[in-house]
Amino acid sequence: MKVSYTGIHNELPAKVQEKLDAKFSKLSKLLERRGEREAHVVVTTERHLHKAEITLPFYDHQLVCFGSDSDLFTALSMALDKLEKQAVKLRDKWREKKRRADSKNTASEPAEIFPSADSGDDRTRQRVFRVNHHESRKPMTLDEALLEMEEDRDYLVYRDADKECVSVLVRRRDGHFDLIES
Numbered sequence: 001m002k003v004s005y006t007g008i009h010n011e012l013p014a015k016v017q018e019k020l021d022a023k024f025s026k027l028s029k030l031l032e033r034r035g036e037r038e039a040h041v042v043v044t045t046e047r048h049l050h051k052a053e054i055t056l057p058f059y060d061h062q063l064v065c066f067g068s069d070s071d072l073f074t075a076l077s078m079a080l081d082k083l084e085k086q087a088v089k090l091r092d093k094w095r096e097k098k099r100r101a102d103s104k105n106t107a108s109e110p111a112e113i114f115p116s117a118d119s120g121d122d123r124t125r126q127r128v129f130r131v132n133h134h135e136s137r138k139p140m141t142l143d144e145a146l147l148e149m150e151e152d153r154d155y156l157v158y159r160d161a162d163k164e165c166v167s168v169l170v171r172r173r174d175g176h177f178d179l180i181e182s
Contacts (some may be wrong), residue, residue, distance in 0.1 A: 001028035007043035008072075016073050023080045031058055031087055043072065050075045054083050059094055063087060142179065145169050149177075 001024050012020070024039065031037050042053045051068045052075040063086050067078030139161035140148065149156050149169060156169045160181065168180040 001025070001031075002038040003041060004038070005041045005043065007045075012072075019073070020076060020080075023077065027080065027084055027087065030084065030091070031056070041076070043076075052076045052079045054079045056083060056087075058087060059090060061090060063090070139164070142167075142169075146177070 003020075003024055011017075027039075028037065037056060037058070040055045042055075044051045044053075048070050049068055050070065050072045051066065052072070054063075054065050054076075056063045063083055065079045065082040065086065067075040067080075067082065069075040069078065139159045141161050145156055145158050145167070146169070148158070149171065154171050158167055158169070159165070160167045163181065166182045170178045170180065172178060
């Protein structure tokens with residue numbers, strides 16, 4: 001990461017510069033995914049108070065952080081800590097936004113997730129089954145559900161008219177039926 005300092009008249013002591021370089025390299029690992037980053041550090045001094053401002057471009061945004069203290073190193077450290085928090089927050093927000101956009105696309109287009117074969121009848125090609133059809137939502141009794149169940153159906157989900165709950169009627173292998181109520 002390239003760091004340009006403005007407003008510092010004297011060279012920083014070697015130990016202070018080394019610590020700042022270590023903090024900037026940590027921030028660099030966090031941010032540098034696409035090319036080299038450049039940070040601008042502006043230091044102003046009023047009486048005995050040092051004010052540090054760090055500006056860094058990241059994902060089409062300008063991250064700007066301020067720190068102020070009577071010690072120059074402490075002011076720069078405070079600004080770098082705030083900058084790191086902002087970068088992590090923005091990166092996580094960007095990641096989450098990208099993930100949500102992908103999940104919306106896959107949910108709205110089930111045909112791409114489950115491609116159907118070109119040969120065969122419609123029943124073998126269909127991979128997504130809808131249970132709740134709006135047209136057939138009227139409540140049924142157990143007797144009506146038994147009549148509704150066809151020879152080739154293994155189960156039937158319906159809304160029970162007597163108990164106002166969802167029930168599942170399942171055909172066992174021996175030909176008898178099981179009733180599951182919620």
